[in-house]
Amino acid sequence: MKALLLIIPLCLLLACSKKDDPGNVENIPGLGGDTWVNSPLDKWLHDTLTVPFNIAVKYKWDQFEFELNKTLVPPKEEKIIPVMSAIQRVWMNTYIAEAGNVFFKKYCPKYFILSGSASWNENGTITLGTAEGGRKVVLYLVNDFLTKSMEGYRPSDSANVKQMFHVIEHEFGHILHQTVMYPVAFKRVCAGFYTGNWNNISDMEARRDGFVTPYSMASFDEDFVEMISTMLVEGKAGFDAIVNSIPNGTSINGVSKAEAQSRLRQKEALVVSYFSIVWHIDFYSLQTRTRREINQLLY
């Protein structure tokens, strides 16, 4: 039996040696990753994000970082620094100021992937960002980014830029609740009103049911992080304006104005207490800082 086993590998080796020469295996293009001469952009990313926070930013094209059935374009190189420095001001610096360096280094996502265009879905919606396992964050629509210090900025562009901040605050919210879950009471506030058809619901219809955005109707988790991101990006006054914009009467789902407003306020209180109890962060102070930075960039 042993002899037989020995003979078989020998035969295989013999068979193999007769096959074609596999070529120069030392030189397969791209094996071991892409290499390129570091540009000032690479140096800026390294010095600003990688050295202090261990954050890598991938802007070179790699479809495998995205969904494979989506058609996307790479980000423009001149957009990378404006996007990342705006994120640094609005999101990183504000969290560091409120919660400290250790908190931020521990929980911040370590891998940013950038896409120039949005990721279009079957149902007509676009995906603006995704977070995976608390480590990787994909940001889409980088090529539409414009702030008031950039050429050609019109106030109407602020919506796109605010969306970007909304996304990063949203995804970081996911990381926080994936680390320590929010209280179950949050799930009871709007129980029964969540739906996969949120994309067919207008902003105002969502508000009238006690949701801050239509997307927050997608699930409990989305509701929680949409509350965080909307409150941070719009600021206290902006959020109050949303709550006060709910008109009299009842929604098509039978929710009264008072009920919708109370739901939003209950959820606000739960978010604030979650930040205070779990993360020892004064949410309102974080909100003020975040909104101040956004104002300086946009208005």
Added chain:
Amino acid sequence: MTSLLAGGCKKYLEQVPDSTWTDLSTPAKVSKLLGTAYPQASYITMCEAMSDNVGDKGVGVYYRPNQDAYAFNDIQWIEEDSPEAYWKACYTAIAAANQALTACDKAADPSAYKRQRGEALLARAYAHFMLVNIFAKSYDANTAANDPGIPYVTVPETVVIKQYERKTVAYVYDMVEKDLLSGLPLISDDAYSVPRYHFNQSAAYAFATRFYLFKKDYPKVIVYADHTFSNNDVANNMRQWNGIYASMSPAQIFDLYANASEKANLLIAEAPSLWGRNAGRMRYDLDYVHQTQILGRNVTGGQWSYPLYYYGSQDYFVPKLTEYFVKNSVNATIGQPYVMTPLFTTEEVLFNRAEANAWLNNTSAVLADLNLFASKRIRNYNAAQHTITLPAMQQFYGIADAKGASIRTILDFKRAEYLQEGQRWFDLQRYKIPVIHTTREGQILELKADDNRRLFQIPAAATTSGIALNPR
């Protein structure tokens, strides 16, 4: 030491081993055997993928019973969720029923086994009925006497490979009817510890309504439907989608939906299946277009209260059936995924009665049932606003004839109610509705009214028993 062990051993060996499966000397033991007389397999994956409830999403979980069925090909899979698994599970269930019936016949006092006989007859009829509707043509009085059926097995198999005949659909229906009618009067709920896991009275009558509806014997559907619940109280036995379900989280719904504490579940059975894990996530599954079509506008003008969620960005699902993972042993990390499936629900009795009434031109009775259904399904139901009328149905569907408009409404309501439960397929079969599937690659696959591929293929292994395969 040795003697001690021997002593212990002797006592152990003095006990008769647990032989519930072979010793059928008491009615209770026969009842235990009958716990296995229900098909432990699920047709949901394959039936859903054959139906018009699904589209090609381009990406998703690849699963043979899903992808082959969508392409209208024979399913290259013999494990859970396949036609082969369903076939095997039905005949396993039938074998248990036949064994139980033999025990009832041989008993010294057969009258003590009345309830067991009733359950065995109903279970045997049910398994054959599902087989004939999956592997043979839907009942059509004009052709049933010639359409090949499936073997109707009434005695335990005692040889290694026995030869069987498919006979005809008409023959199978006659046999099912015989078993059903002789079993029905013997059924009694007090025979069961958990009636919803067995053919209880309501489940047996619900089965009768399905049987006669499929056989197009409409007056009988109404008779049995009216007997299904005490005081004919359908309303209080329905699932409360716009009641308690409306404020539940998906996790809570998953817990309740196929649970024996839910009054709407008339008969529940377990099955090894990946459906609980895969529902919505497979490549050929409920997509945006189909969920909008099925759960969007309806004749009431109101909104369905079925909660719709999605995974990722396009994997839509209504929380219903979930996975029960049965570990191989206490410390195992491997095991078998199961799903609990409601085989009959209250709503089906209502639909069967409404459809029978539609065929008998009792439009007011149809409307009474449909409005009862709407009152339990429409969000914030308001009779003044949402009441279904004949003109409303005629206008909504653009069908002038009352019967046609009623049937369209019933089939659409059923499609929404049983979304992701496989039932739609049987309606498509009964009405020979063509099904069109398109693929991402631009192919258009059509299943015409009399397409041979509408019959799931009989397992190749069955040919050793002399059973002819379906034509292709």
